[in-house]
Amino acid sequence: MSTNYEAFHQALKSAKHIATLCGAGLSAESGIPTFRGEGGWWRNYKATELATLSAFKRNPSRIWEFYNYRRGLVLQKTANKAHKALVDFENKILSQKPQTQTFTVITQNVDGISSNLKNYIEMHGNLFRTRCMQCGDIEENRDFPICEGLKGTENSKFDIDLPIEKLPACTKCKGLLRPDVVWFNELLDPKITSKIQVELDRCDLLLVIGTSGFVYPAAGYSEYVRSRGGKIAIFNIENTGNADFKFIGPCGETLPQALQV
Ligand code: BV8
Ligand code: ZN
16 A cells, blocks of 8 residues: 555556545535534434435425535535645546546535536435425525525524425425435435446546545445456545555645646
């Protein structure tokens, strides 16, 4: 396992298909809390208990208060040096004449901060899209608060139990909207998982950036790439997991240096 940038730069130059698997740590330096540790709690619920269909069905108001709070938080945040490094590196690859390498960013994050990338796969959906529980209509929506009834609830310590008719409603059929994200125990969009499979099947260098590797199927990706002979580089503040390259520290510092951007 190497922690030296020179060796990594060699591997980066000789790789044909470079991909990333990003997690909440990519956005941590933008001030967006991660799921582990203090960031994983909201009021006194664990995020993993709130990000489920059953929690939404049981108490749609509480879950919309949670997502409205996260939307409001993300809307005030900006991209950090790690997000910028991914964009700059993608531009570098795309301006190769002829293009001899591919670069694809696969992210678990739903904050949409990297959406200015060209080859970008959001595995778990996006906070700023809604989906109708009735007719399935999907809309972009960056309103904050997302509905009148949720105004000013983002800092309240207690649930406000809005009645369903006051929660976000579909403009087409008036049905109850949900955030267009993948909740725990929900299947990922098969169109997305097949795009990811194409990338994993050809990836010879996977950058695993700011993820604790708990959540499946993302958590299985580096094993899969390694089993096919691909190399793994971990960018994390914790020294976890095994990899060919490890850069321990804030990815806002390590990634620009590793990608030479
Ligand atoms: C599914 C959207 C089929 C919602 C999210 C196999 C084994 C065990 C369990 C399962 C399995 N297969 C399926 C499961 C169940 C489940 C699962 O994995 N559970 C876990 C908890 C064990 N998986 C699913 O349900 C998935 N669906 O598999 O469908 C199926 C269907 C039914 C039944 C079975 C199977 C769907 C999972 C998607 C869940 N949705 N997000 C929302 O966000 O509201 S997951 C959500 O949490 C995030 O998207 C992200 O994926 C995850 C958090 O993980 P990380 O991103 O890694 O963040 P975390 O805070 O954990 O870590 C941050 C890291 O950054 C840390 O390592 C830290 O050290 C580091 N860091 C911090 N600062 C920095 C830094 N690094 C660098 N620089 C810094 N500055
Ligand atoms: Zn509808």
